[in-house]
Amino acid sequence: MKSEKIGQKHIVCISGGKDSMATAILALEHGEPLDMAVYCEVMFDKETSGEVPEHRDFVYNRMIPWLEGNGVPVHVVRGKKTYLDRFYHVIRRSKTVGYNGKFRGFPMGGKCIINRECKMDPLNRFLKNTGDAIQYVGIAADEEKRLERLDGKTKVSLLAKYGYTEADAAALCKKYGLYSPVYEFSARNGCWFCPNCRDAEFSEFKRRHPDLWQRLLDLGKTENLVSYGFKYGKTIEEVDRDISMQAAQMRLWE
Numbered sequence: 001m002k003s004e005k006i007g008q009k010h011i012v013c014i015s016g017g018k019d020s021m022a023t024a025i026l027a028l029e030h031g032e033p034l035d036m037a038v039y040c041e042v043m044f045d046k047e048t049s050g051e052v053p054e055h056r057d058f059v060y061n062r063m064i065p066w067l068e069g070n071g072v073p074v075h076v077v078r079g080k081k082t083y084l085d086r087f088y089h090v091i092r093r094s095k096t097v098g099y100n101g102k103f104r105g106f107p108m109g110g111k112c113i114i115n116r117e118c119k120m121d122p123l124n125r126f127l128k129n130t131g132d133a134i135q136y137v138g139i140a141a142d143e144e145k146r147l148e149r150l151d152g153k154t155k156v157s158l159l160a161k162y163g164y165t166e167a168d169a170a171a172l173c174k175k176y177g178l179y180s181p182v183y184e185f186s187a188r189n190g191c192w193f194c195p196n197c198r199d200a201e202f203s204e205f206k207r208r209h210p211d212l213w214q215r216l217l218d219l220g221k222t223e224n225l226v227s228y229g230f231k232y233g234k235t236i237e238e239v240d241r242d243i244s245m246q247a248a249q250m251r252l253w254e
């Protein structure tokens with residue numbers, strides 16, 4: 001950080017996942033400058049969070065109080081648009097025959113519009129208003145490819161600086177009691193409607209939160225969607241059938 005300017009703010013963009021959480025812990029442990037944390041909550045609709053409920057509880061009842069108790073103000077940002085706004089967006093200017101006039105439907109895995117419009121856009125708007133800041137990014141020492149994308153000046157990794165792998169980041173969070181409970185049943189922290197979730201994760205999510213899962217099944221019955229694909233070509237009904245079959249097999253084996 002040789003090019004650092006006097007008065008430049010230091011920010012951690014924090015999701016509550018192990019890598020960003022460990023980054024904040026490391027900043028505090030090592031006395032790195034840290035002016036604020038910013039957390040972006042993707043919303044399913046105006047009232048319902050896109051966070052897995054167990055993780056949302058962790059964020060609001062554990063992560064934010066801990067950071068603020070350690071002198072790090074946390075800014076919560078949300079986009080103007082929700083998942084449902086994007087789902088019911090009517091396509092008007094597509095060059096693809098048959099698309100115009102239809103609802104956009106489920107976000108595509110690998111090209112998630114929710115990430116851009118409901119997460120990165122509000123985060124970037126917030127960061128723009130903070131001026132010329134240095135961001136601590138939660139990329140671990142063993143994520144070489146992702147580290148290559150950091151410029152090392154305005155975006156830096158404290159995990160790499162202090163030699164923390166992803167496993168080390170998890171261990172550090174556990175040491176502080178700041179390891180999200182979402183990792184008990186999911187390999188990654190993300191939206192509960194994420195098409196990148198594995199079937200086993202959806203299965204456990206459905207078991208814990210049948211009401212939320214039902215909302216996806218109901219969306220799958222919407223008329224006039226441009227596509228009914230929910231997870232890499234599979235409809236939500238097909239994913240539901242697969243995870244129900246797998247759950248039934250598990251019960252047989254038990």
Ligand code: SF4
Pocket residue numbers: 042107112113114115116119189190191193194195196
């Ligand atoms: S977690 Fe999944 S659904 Fe949520 S923004 Fe990221 S890619 Fe999109």
